[in-house]
Amino acid sequence: MQINKFLITALCLSCGLAIPPALAGQNKPLKVCAAENEMPYSNKAGEGFENKLAELVGKALDRKVEYVSWSDPRYYIRDTLDKGLCDVAIGVDKGDPRVLTTQPYYRSGYVFISREADKLDLLSWDSAALRKVKRIAFVPGTPPEAMMKAIGRYNDMFNYSQELVGFKSARNQYIKYETSKLVSEISSGHAEVAALWGPSAARYVKASPTPLTMTMIPDDNVRADGQKVGSHYSTSMGVRKNDPALLAQLNKVIEDKRDEITELLEKEGVPLLAEPNAS
Template sequence: MLRSLKIPAGITIAAIAASWSAVAFTASLGLPSEPQGAESEAPANARQASDSKSLRICAARKQPPLSLEDGSGLENKIGAALAEAMALKPQFVWSDRPAIYIVRDYLDKKLCDVVIGLDTGDPRVATSMPYYRSGYVFITRADSDLDMKSWSDPRIAHLGHVVVPFGSPAEVLLKDKGLYEEDMAYLYSLVNFRSARNEYTQIEPSRLVSEVASGSAGAAVGFAPDVARYVKSSPTPLRMTLIEDDAVKSSGEKVAQRFDQSVGVRREDASLLQQVNTALTRAKPKIDAILQADGVPLLPVAN
């Protein structure tokens, strides 16, 4: 959900929040700390008392496809499966703000107790054992011959527009290849030219996919859990290919493409973390089925 956003070299916190998940940005796009200068906010209606029969799950009210108030979000379903495996009732504590703020404004203030979909090892929290691993994908039209699997593919230089999430590893690599400047005006047109320097701004995952389906972009790059649902449901047949984890900048610096995902709890909640880890083992078949139903490609966890 928070896309515990691994920050690639050359990308500042201000530039990302100024990307997810989540829902997640997305590692996925998640920040090691929430954007500086953003006002901390925890509405009074979020103060739901904890009880021994419920699991309070931090969640963004509207961050499709990961978190939605009707419970249809990918990570809402995973949270419900986790609660069931703990013999608890899922109690969602909803935030009206993007999920990127949830750790600071909700978890740290003890308004909720777990966050679904953080990168394993996120320094803001104690993270559970990984419950799945996935990565960034290339999205292209199925009727094209663009079956790219690696950022080293020379065809990338001739794609025309490439839709990428702001602050993502894909943006870093486009810049490193000298392809970003000619794409920048197009990308910002997808968010009505809102400045990412002054507010949290991100291209909706559904828009990443629809731009390729319509032919407006030659390809898109997204974190698989963010885009798989839309690729699967697209009326225009699309190809989604996991990107090999071999991407490097011209300097030789690695730019990770694949990430383990975990549940986050407050660092001092050792007992809850242990319970979550035990429950994740029980819930794994159900969680895998939820991910597969959305079309998320799964990899063996690294940790």
């Protein structure tokens, strides 16, 4: 015989007993830390692919999704998740030391973007085309910056790179580069190549009026001093370090909904890679 869960809860409360763990927190909103304007990941209108993923997770857990917005990616874990304002951050690097991370729900990498008509031979950072083109768009502070220095193209791209800044926030002068703008540099012909994080660029590559091509950058790059420069990364969900119960629930959702998550990412156009330890 199935017993009404609300009746059990009422009896527990009236008798001073603890609510069974299976019922505790059930149907409470799932509060998701979400960027208010970091497309294609998330925005206040819910148009990002991480918004869609959050809704998928909420449905699987039978919990309504509520978003807690942040505007500066440098501090959002500290200012939202750590303070208990939200429960989960959807897109974090696997093993991020600030949080407990789930098993990865996708792996991707940095890509070269160019116009199909140009037929550039862009197989790696050693490609001769990268030494001949006039403009290469990239985001400072990312692996492509290190490799631009390694191939000797950083200094002659410095002024051009400053032209690509989207805006500076009021808080500590956070500088933002809009991926859509960098992709449009290639579509318009203003630049010949962009080196960008694939998931951030995929939507705009698909929408480009000029046919573009994305080429996955190999993960074997090193700086002049021999230090590895990573290009492939796995993405997970993050929860507070004192919330292993939610971590376990999210891991189960990722496992159970793997095909749906992959379909969502493929529809977005995200270039996907197999996990290194996958058979």
